Amino acid sequence: MSDTFFRSTKAYKFHQRTFISVRRKMVLEALERIRFKMEVTYIPKHRLILVRVTGEIDHHSAESIRRVTEKEIRRTSAINIAFDFGSVTFMDSSGIGMIIGRYKTASSLGGSVIVFDANEQVMRLMDMSGLSRLVIISDTMQKGITAMKKLRGVNV
Amino acid sequence: MKNEMKLIIPSCSENERFARTVCAAFLLELDPTLEELSEIKTAVSEAVTNAIIHGYNSCDGQVEITGEITDRTVTYTIKDNGCGIEDIEKAREPLYTGKPDGERSGMGFSIMEAFMDTLMVESTPGKGTAITMSKRLSDNVR
Ligand SMILES: Nc1ncnc2c1ncn2[C@@H]1O[C@H](COP(=O)(O)OP(=O)(O)OP(=O)(O)O)[C@@H](O)[C@H]1O
Ligand SMILES: [Mg+2]
Numbered sequence: 001m002s003d004t005f006f007r008s009t010k011a012y013k014f015h016q017r018t019f020i021s022v023r024r025k026m027v028l029e030a031l032e033r034i035r036f037k038m039e040v041t042y043i044p045k046h047r048l049i050l051v052r053v054t055g056e057i058d059h060h061s062a063e064s065i066r067r068v069t070e071k072e073i074r075r076t077s078a079i080n081i082a083f084d085f086g087s088v089t090f091m092d093s094s095g096i097g098m099i100i101g102r103y104k105t106a107s108s109l110g111g112s113v114i115v116f117d118a119n120e121q122v123m124r125l126m127d128m129s130g131l132s133r134l135v136i137i138s139d140t141m142q143k144g145i146t147a148m149k150k151l152r153g154v155n156v
Numbered sequence: 157m158k159n160e161m162k163l164i165i166p167s168c169s170e171n172e173r174f175a176r177t178v179c180a181a182f183l184l185e186l187d188p189t190l191e192e193l194s195e196i197k198t199a200v201s202e203a204v205t206n207a208i209i210h211g212y213n214s215c216d217g218q219v220e221i222t223g224e225i226t227d228r229t230v231t232y233t234i235k236d237n238g239c240g241i242e243d244i245e246k247a248r249e250p251l252y253t254g255k256p257d258g259e260r261s262g263m264g265f266s267i268m269e270a271f272m273d274t275l276m277v278e279s280t281p282g283k284g285t286a287i288t289m290s291k292r293l294s295d296n297v298r
Contacts, residue, residue, distance in 0.1 A: 060169035125198070
């Protein structure tokens with residue numbers, strides 16, 4: 001079958017379309033891993049909002065986390081904030097500033113901030129800035145909550 | 157190995173990710189370790205963010221980024237024509253920030269210093285700031 005013949009057929013067009021859509025899907029998937037996203041869940045039992053962050057935390061995205069988290073704190077009766085950093089692929093000093101800001105909010109309400117499941121790069125940055133003196137850093141949310149309860153006597 | 161690049165971007169915070177991603181990609185041909193890559197990406201992000209928020213604080217300016225590779229040493233300069241720094245020594249102190257009510261930790265320069273081998277700050281108040289930083293990558297044994 002000659003190439004020109006193939007090009008003129010519907011089959012080729014179909015083949016081309018699927019090929020492009022597969023490639024586009026791969027590109028979108030790669031972008032998805034660094035694109036910034038966040039998801040907030042209120043957990044009344046612990047008076048806590050769980051903030052699951054995906055992608056890179058910089059000056060630009062830290063500003064969204066600040067805005068959304070503050071809004072949720074005001075909307076619910078949460079006093080604690082837990083950040084799930086399991087899908088955070090990068091963070092710079094803007095993330096440190098954002099966490100300190102949330103620490104100020106939570107402690108003014110008598111609550112705590114937990115950061116859990118952060119990768120090595122993020123851990124190193126948090127260590128450098130001595131963040132562990134202000135917030136609870138743990139590998140799972142459960143351990144973070146246990147540490148939080150201990151901090152304030154069992155009833156949270 | 158020798159290579160160069162230059163990137164000019166408007167001073168919008170949306171461009172921070174683009175800038176550090178380009179700077180990291182520039183380095184890939186040297187086959188850096190994951191640690192080196194993330195250190196450089198973070199240091200570049202600090203300098204570009206400083207130019208955008210402290211230098212200009214609006215999208216009206218331009219940030220110029222150049223990269224240079226000589227053997228296994230990579231050098232970046234991040235330049236803005238913004239407000240400049242009055243007291244460079246004080247600005248470089250850990251935890252110092254000129255924006256105490258802006259959720260800034262004052263860690264930017266300390267991070268650049270820790271993650272790069274050299275860091276040079278040139279600044280003229282009212283004219284702008286240029287940050288030059290370099291790092292020699294480890295020789296990869298394969
Ligand atoms: N390009 C620049 N133009 C003008 N001023 C700058 C520039 N870069 C840094 N500065 C000044 O130096 C100070 C210290 O910078 P540094 O990056 O260490 O901390 P920060 O940006 O305030 O906080 P962080 O980086 O932790 O978010 C800044 O607060 C600002 O006053
Ligand atoms: Mg900074």
